[in-house]
Structures are given as C-alpha cells and as structure tokens.
Amino acid sequence: MTAMHRAALIDGKAIAARKRAEIAQQAEALAVDGWQPRLVSISVGDTAAAALYVRNQQRSAESAGVQFEARTYDASMSLEQLVGVLQGLNADPRVNGIIIQRPLPDHIPVKALQRAVHPLKDVEGMHPASIGNIVYNDLALGPCTAVAAVEILKTLPLRLEGLDVTVIGHSEIVGKPITFLLMGLGATVTVCHHMTRSVAMHSRASDAVFVAVGKPGLVTGEMVKPGAALIDIGINRVETPDGPRTVGDADFASCAGVAGWITPVPGGVGPVTVAILMQNAVLATQLQKEHYAAEYANTEA
Amino acid sequence: MTASVIDGKAFAASVREKVAGHVARLKEEHGIIPGLAVVLVGEDPASQVYVRSKGKQTVEVGMKSFEHRLEADTPESDLLALIDQLNTDPGVHGILVQLPLPGHLNEDLVINSIDPAKDVDGFHVSNVGLLGTGQKSMVPCTPLGSLMMLRDHLGSLSGLDAVVIGRSNIVGKPMAQLLLGDSCTVTIAHSRTKDLPGVVRRADIVVAAVGRPEMVPGDWIKPGATVIDVGINRLPSEEEGGKGRLVGDCHYASCAEVAGAITPVPGGVGPMTIACLLANTVTACCRASGLAEPEGLTA
Numbered sequence: 001m002t003a004m005h006r007a008a009l010i011d012g013k014a015i016a017a018r019k020r021a022e023i024a025q026q027a028e029a030l031a032v033d034g035w036q037p038r039l040v041s042i043s044v045g046d047t048a049a050a051a052l053y054v055r056n057q058q059r060s061a062e063s064a065g066v067q068f069e070a071r072t073y074d075a076s077m078s079l080e081q082l083v084g085v086l087q088g089l090n091a092d093p094r095v096n097g098i099i100i101q102r103p104l105p106d107h108i109p110v111k112a113l114q115r116a117v118h119p120l121k122d123v124e125g126m127h128p129a130s131i132g133n134i135v136y137n138d139l140a141l142g143p144c145t146a147v148a149a150v151e152i153l154k155t156l157p158l159r160l161e162g163l164d165v166t167v168i169g170h171s172e173i174v175g176k177p178i179t180f181l182l183m184g185l186g187a188t189v190t191v192c193h194h195m196t197r198s199v200a201m202h203s204r205a206s207d208a209v210f211v212a213v214g215k216p217g218l219v220t221g222e223m224v225k226p227g228a229a230l231i232d233i234g235i236n237r238v239e240t241p242d243g244p245r246t247v248g249d250a251d252f253a254s255c256a257g258v259a260g261w262i263t264p265v266p267g268g269v270g271p272v273t274v275a276i277l278m279q280n281a282v283l284a285t286q287l288q289k290e291h292y293a294a295e296y297a298n299t300e301a
Numbered sequence: 302m303t304a305s306v307i308d309g310k311a312f313a314a315s316v317r318e319k320v321a322g323h324v325a326r327l328k329e330e331h332g333i334i335p336g337l338a339v340v341l342v343g344e345d346p347a348s349q350v351y352v353r354s355k356g357k358q359t360v361e362v363g364m365k366s367f368e369h370r371l372e373a374d375t376p377e378s379d380l381l382a383l384i385d386q387l388n389t390d391p392g393v394h395g396i397l398v399q400l401p402l403p404g405h406l407n408e409d410l411v412i413n414s415i416d417p418a419k420d421v422d423g424f425h426v427s428n429v430g431l432l433g434t435g436q437k438s439m440v441p442c443t444p445l446g447s448l449m450m451l452r453d454h455l456g457s458l459s460g461l462d463a464v465v466i467g468r469s470n471i472v473g474k475p476m477a478q479l480l481l482g483d484s485c486t487v488t489i490a491h492s493r494t495k496d497l498p499g500v501v502r503r504a505d506i507v508v509a510a511v512g513r514p515e516m517v518p519g520d521w522i523k524p525g526a527t528v529i530d531v532g533i534n535r536l537p538s539e540e541e542g543g544k545g546r547l548v549g550d551c552h553y554a555s556c557a558e559v560a561g562a563i564t565p566v567p568g569g570v571g572p573m574t575i576a577c578l579l580a581n582t583v584t585a586c587c588r589a590s591g592l593a594e595p596e597g598l599t600a
Binding site: 128134161162164176192197 | 425429430431434435436459460462468474477478485486488490493494495503
C-alpha cells in the first residue's frame with residue numbers, strides 16, 4: 001500500500017506540538033501580567049465516556065502552560081443547578097474558560113448549558129454569539145474542531161484566496177463554521193450533505209475537501225481531484241479482522257493514492273483540535289484582560 | 302425558453318395580507334397589538350424614504366408604528382439609552398435602527414445593544430449565531446423574502462444546487478444559511494472566485510447579491526434555473542440631470558431567455574424586504590407573548 005501513496009501525510013501531532021509551544025509562550029506572558037490562563041472542565045453523570053478526552057485535554061493544557069481543573073457533578077443535578085454553577089464560573093475572574101464535556105444526562109439539554117457560558121469564556125466556541133462572530137468574520141473563539149481543520153489547511157502551500165473547497169457535512173459545530181471561516185479567507189466554498197445529489201461532482205472539482213460526516217469510507221479516491229488536499233474530520237470505530245480500529249470518513253488507501261495531502265485518522269485533525277482548545281483558552285484570557293481594562297478605564301472617565 | 306416572472310409586488314402583498322390577518326387575530330383573541338419601533342438618526346434622504354414607507358406599511362397591516370427621529374449629531378449614549386428604553390417597553394416587539402448611522406456612532410455596538418428577541422433586522426450577533434446553529438432566530442429580511450419566493454415557486458428546495466453570489470453579512474451569508482437549512486447544496490461565490498461562470502452554470506438556484514449592475518449574463522445561467530436578483534443598481538442617466546434606470550445584478554433580458562423563473566428589478570426582491578420586516582415583527586410579538594408563531598412567515 002505504501003508504494004501507492006502519492007499524498008503527503010499531514011502530521012497533526014507535529015502541528016499540535018508547534019501550536020502548544022507557541023501557546024505556552026503567550027500563556028506565560030499573560031501569567032506575568034497576573035492573568036494565568038485557567039480552564040475548568042465540567043462533567044456530569046457517567047464520566048467514563050468522556051474520561052479519555054478529559055485526560056487528553058489535561059495533558060495538552062499542561063504542555064501549553066494552561067491550568068486545568070476537571071470537575072465532575074452528580075447525574076442528579078438539575079439544569080437550574082448546573083446553570084447556577086456556570087454563572088458562578090462566569091463571575092469568577094480566576095476562571096478564563098469553561099468546557100462542558102459530553103455526553104450529558106438526558107435531562108440536560110446541551111444547548112441550554114452552552115448558552116449559559118459567558119461568550120468571553122466560551123473556549124469551545126459553541127455559544128450563539130461565538131458562532132455569530134465567526135459568520136461576521138470577527139476575531140472570535142471558534143468551535144475547536146472547525147478551527148483545527150482550517151489551521152491544518154493553512155499549513156499547506158496553497159493560496160486560500162480563490163481556492164475551490166468542498167465541505168462534506170453541514171453540522172452546526174463543524175461543517176458550517178468551517179465554511180464561514182474559509183469564506184472569510186477568500187475561498188469559494190460548496191457545502192454538501194446527505195441531500196446532495198452528487199457529492200463527487202463537487203469534490204472532484206475542488207482543490208481541498210473537508211469531510212465531517214461520521215461515515216467510514218464515504219470519500220473514495222475517485223471523488224478526489226489529483227493533488228488536492230483532503231482533511232478528514234471523521235472519527236469512526238470499525239471492526240476489522242484484526243480487531244477494532246479507528247478510521248476517518250475517507251477510504252484512506254484509495255484517497256492517499258490520488259490526493260496531494262491527506263490527514264491520517266487518528267493523528268490528523270484530532271490532536272490539533274485539543275491544541276486549539278488551549279489556543280482559545282489563551283485568546284479568551286486575553287479578551288477578558290482587555291475587557292476588564294476597558295471597564296476599569298470607563299469607571300475612571 | 303422564456304422565464305416566468307416572479308412578481309415580488311404581488312407576493313409581498315400576499316405576505317402583508319397574511320401578516321394583517323395574524324395582527325387582527327392577535328388583537329381579537331389576545332388583546333395584543335404588535336408594535337414596531339424605527340429609529341432614524343440624521344437626515345439621509347434615502348433613509349427617510351425607507352422609514353416613511355416602513356411606517357406606512359406597519360400601520361396598514363394594523364400594527365403600531367413608533368418613529369424616533371434623532372439629530373445627526375446625537376451622542377452615542379443617547380441612542381443607547383433610547384434602545385434600552387425600547388428594549389424594556391412591552392408595547393414594542395420589534396426594533397429597527399435604520400442604517401447607515403452617522404460616522405461617530407459605532408454600528409456594531411448599537412445593533413448588538415438591541416434585545417435579540419426584538420432585533421427584527423436579524424443583524425444582532427446572537428441572531429446570526431442562532432441562525433448558524435439551526436436555532437430559532439430573527440432572520441434578516443432580504444434573504445428571508447428571497448427564501449419565501451423560492452419556496453413559493455419551487456416547493457421543496459431539498460437537493461437542489463444553489464449558488465449565492467456575494468458574501469455580505471446582510472444578504473449573502475444568511476442566504477447561504479437559509480438555503481442549507483432547506484437542504485440545498487450551497488456554493489458561496491464572490492469576488493475572489495476563480496471560475497464564476499462555471500460555478501453559476503452548475504446551479505439550479507442563483508441568488509445574486511453583489512451590487513454590480515448586470516454582471517451576470519444569460520449564458521452563465523443553466524437552462525431552467527431559478528434566478529433571484531437581489532441587486533438594485535442605478536445606471537448613469539442618459540440625459541443630463543435625469544434619473545438613470547434601475548437594474549439588478551443580472552442582465553435581465555438575456556437571463557430571462559434561459560432561466561426557468563426570474564425576479565425583475567425593480568418589483569422583485571425589493572418589495573419583499575419590508576413585508577418580511579412586518580412578518581418578523583409579528584413573529585417576535587408571538588414569541589414574546591408565549592403564543593404559537595404564525596406558519597410560513599419565518600424560516
């Protein structure tokens with residue numbers, strides 16, 4: 001199979017490590033000013049499902065110079081109680097970012113919790129105001145996976161202005177924000193989804209393809225323009241004769257024979273996503289610092 | 302093939318009629334009269350015309366119209382105080398601040414100080430985010446009007462290829478979101494797009510919103526496509542001192558030869574904008590009063 005590779009593998013782990021090193025410097029500069037970036041992670045109920053993510057985030061935070069506190073709450077907590085917890089964290093100047101781990105118990109609607117996080121502390125980029133800022137092309141805390149996917153494209157020697165891009169999947173937290181981020185950078189973006197008649201017609205005409213659907217093998221080599229970049233955001237567990245494996249939405253073997261660049265799964269978008277969470281933590285801290293400075297200046301005036 | 306003409310004037314009248322019906326019902330069944338407040342700062346002649354015609358149409362559908370005209374040099378704090386007062390006024394269900402504002406006023410700050418639930422223009426950053434995440438929001442009027450016309454003409458839009466030309470915050474971006482919401486495959490093209498004719502030729506639906514007179518010629522249009530022309534451009538006058546002709550972003554005569562349906566300029570999307578403003582006000586009023594919102598008046 002290796003002999004058929006045409007595509008260069010995009011090393012998400014290396015990109016993430018470079019990012020974390022940059023973030024660590026910014027975090028340190030903020031800490032010197034008295035603004036040590038600090039994240040609080042909230043898990044509710046059965047925490048085993050998210051434990052791996054929380055551990056990953058904790059490790060990434062440590063190497064990025066961001067403090068990280070993992071809190072767990074009992075599944076019996078009501079929405080009102082949890083919103084109360086969030087309001088406390090919103091008001092606490094020592095907390096710069098709040099992460100709501102999923103899954104949540106059935107009686108807790110995730111959107112209601114996300115809306116309760118102060119937009120300046122919304123390091124996951126899930127608050128409507130954060131999404132609105134992305135659409136308006138303002139400096140903002142973007143959804144981590146979407147920002148990570150776009151950051152990966154930016155590391156390639158491609159001119160984004162005028163680049164033809166197909167985004168497969170129009171989810172609110174991945175596909176759509178990727179679309180608006182890329183549009184802001186000057187790309188011509190086509191968004192495909194389960195109702196699209198011919199995804200291949202669009203993807204084959206594109207210099208870069210993003211796929212975020214959650215269907216293994218959805219994108220095959222013949223759907224990709226030779227030399228194009230393929231950013232695979234899917235994470236799927238599949239059973240193989242050699243045991244369970246994690247694969248993306250692209251059929252890696254056939255796509256790697258055609259694409260110019262491809263992200264592996266695992267080891268592509270995933271690690272960068274966690275690094276972006278830390279980048280958001282630093283950006284959120286910076287925004288809060290400016291916000292407090294402006295408030296203070298106003299009381300002086 | 303000659304395109305059928307989508308008559309925006311007649312369609313807008315039918316939307317206003319629907320709105321008037323809901324207003325009458327709200328009054329009769331619940332004793333509620335929807336109210337729309339329009340704030341105009343300064344003397345911009347075009348804005349004055351808009352505000353007058355908004356006020357007139359608001360009253361015609363049975364709603365209350367509140368006009369606030371402020372001097373061009375009004376301090377920002379005064380404007381924000383007025384918005385604050387309108388935000389808390391239970392008789393006001395919709396607030397519209399006429400843009401553009403004079404240079405000394407921060408438009409973003411002013412728009413984002415409107416209560417998102419009363420932001421009938423749909424420009425508040427929270428409404429943009431709510432629309433972007435498929436939640437209930439206030440939808441900007443021009444794209445909403447365009448969507449209503451497309452649904453009326455085509456029925457289901459699901460699976461159709463749509464191209465939006467122009468990525469403005471007030472038309473292109475929300476239009477793309479709305480078309481995605483109706484399950485179109487959407488391409489957003491703009492000034493940096495490499496092969497605009499090729500991109501447009503793939504589309505079953507073309508929404509042109511760039512503000513460049515007659516830039517889309519008929520030979521870019523796929524035969525049978527539906528063309529929504531949002532542009533309103535005035536050509537230079539041929540006689541001295543005269544008024545030039547109004548044209549859209551599409552070259553009407555040649556596009557109409559190829560398209561299945563097309564909106565004219567004037568008389569297409571234009572009249573829909575105020576009709577949708579009224580529709581948004583009724584929707585906002587129903588939501589604020591905890592009543593079921595009217596069907597077919599929002600996305």
